[in-house]
Amino acid sequence: MGLHQMKCALRAEVRAERNQKRFEEAKKHQLELQEHETVLSVLAVLGDESALRYAEKEALTRALLREHKRRPHPFWNAVLVVAFYPMLARLRGRIYGDAVPGDDLDQIILAAFFEVVRGFPLSQRRDRTCMYLRQMTQRQVFKLLRSEQRELEQMRFDDPEDVSRRQNDLESVGQGASWPETKPERGRRRDPKESAALVSFLVEHAGHILDGDKLELVVATLVRGELLTSYVDRIHPELSPSERRRTYQRIKRRHSRAIARLREVLAELRVDLGCPQTACPRSTPTQALTSCDSASLPLGGTSWARKGGQKP
Amino acid sequence: MSTKDQRPALTRAFREVTLSLIGLFELYDAEPELMEATADALGRVFRAHLNRSGPRPNDEAKSALHGLLDEMDSLAAEAA
Numbered sequence: 001m002g003l004h005q006m007k008c009a010l011r012a013e014v015r016a017e018r019n020q021k022r023f024e025e026a027k028k029h030q031l032e033l034q035e036h037e038t039v040l041s042v043l044a045v046l047g048d049e050s051a052l053r054y055a056e057k058e059a060l061t062r063a064l065l066r067e068h069k070r071r072p073h074p075f076w077n078a079v080l081v082v083a084f085y086p087m088l089a090r091l092r093g094r095i096y097g098d099a100v101p102g103d104d105l106d107q108i109i110l111a112a113f114f115e116v117v118r119g120f121p122l123s124q125r126r127d128r129t130c131m132y133l134r135q136m137t138q139r140q141v142f143k144l145l146r147s148e149q150r151e152l153e154q155m156r157f158d159d160p161e162d163v164s165r166r167q168n169d170l171e172s173v174g175q176g177a178s179w180p181e182t183k184p185e186r187g188r189r190r191d192p193k194e195s196a197a198l199v200s201f202l203v204e205h206a207g208h209i210l211d212g213d214k215l216e217l218v219v220a221t222l223v224r225g226e227l228l229t230s231y232v233d234r235i236h237p238e239l240s241p242s243e244r245r246r247t248y249q250r251i252k253r254r255h256s257r258a259i260a261r262l263r264e265v266l267a268e269l270r271v272d273l274g275c276p277q278t279a280c281p282r283s284t285p286t287q288a289l290t291s292c293d294s295a296s297l298p299l300g301g302t303s304w305a306r307k308g309g310q311k312p
Numbered sequence: 313m314s315t316k317d318q319r320p321a322l323t324r325a326f327r328e329v330t331l332s333l334i335g336l337f338e339l340y341d342a343e344p345e346l347m348e349a350t351a352d353a354l355g356r357v358f359r360a361h362l363n364r365s366g367p368r369p370n371d372e373a374k375s376a377l378h379g380l381l382d383e384m385d386s387l388a389a390e391a392a
Contacts, residue, residue: 011340017360036331036357038335039326039335040333040334040339041332041334041335042335043338044330044331044332044335044381047335048334048374048378048381049374050378050382082338192374288363
């Protein structure tokens, strides 16, 4: 619900008969309210920005804050939101950015205002109450927005493109989507012959989609089991930490794209272990490739092999 | 038409009515035209009862109703 809708929703609350009784009760404790028969005339004074009624406005604002502290009730929040709606709308109009969607931003502004109203230090701030209400609300809003921004930055660490691509991969694999994404086995050092066989398998079957840099990247991570961070450090030792972070993100995206393409190409080679004629022996490069896949190629009841189950 | 003794009470009553209408109109985001027409009608009744001449132009007021309110406040200050 936006600010204006909230104001409209509060009309009934402000005019409710039960709240007229609450207002009458408050008049016994707050002298400033005694001059007013209904809360509507209080709203009129609070909405007046002329210097003529500044003192009356100040006194009424303090009376409402005092009464809200004495007997907290949503009615007083409603009256204050309606009275300070122009200030809240101006504050809303000053905020740009994509950290928070529009309606959430309105809610943040209202929440900040309610918090300030609830904790307003009447004994410390003895004058310029409206000005302090505005300033404190503003500070509270920007504090909440900064916190939202920080959370958003953490969430954005994973590139949305990568997330979307992974989702598409899973959908395109179909049955493979149900395969568990297991952590690759580490620690086992592949012997040079096995590594060479894997590299030649990659070149033979995916050479057309892996240019020089991509092949080197895929071989480093899939065949040699090197971490992407180590790869970036090794390839670009001269970069500053911030440049290295950016380069890492770029290479990570390139790596994800290469793995996605590799899956598409190798998907044609997938065979079912249940069929002995097409099953691939455990020691084939493809089997070994999937078992050490640091980018989480699918593992499970189906293995990867060349068409016809031949060894590469 | 009011007597001299009735005027302060009558002014206070008119002031309260004007303030309530301003509050109501602001609550319901009333059209400025409606506020102006209300101020005109209410001002005529107010001046007739207090035997006053037409309104003095008030360009500083936020609206015609606020202008009427200023007029009432100045009258109350004169009486005091």
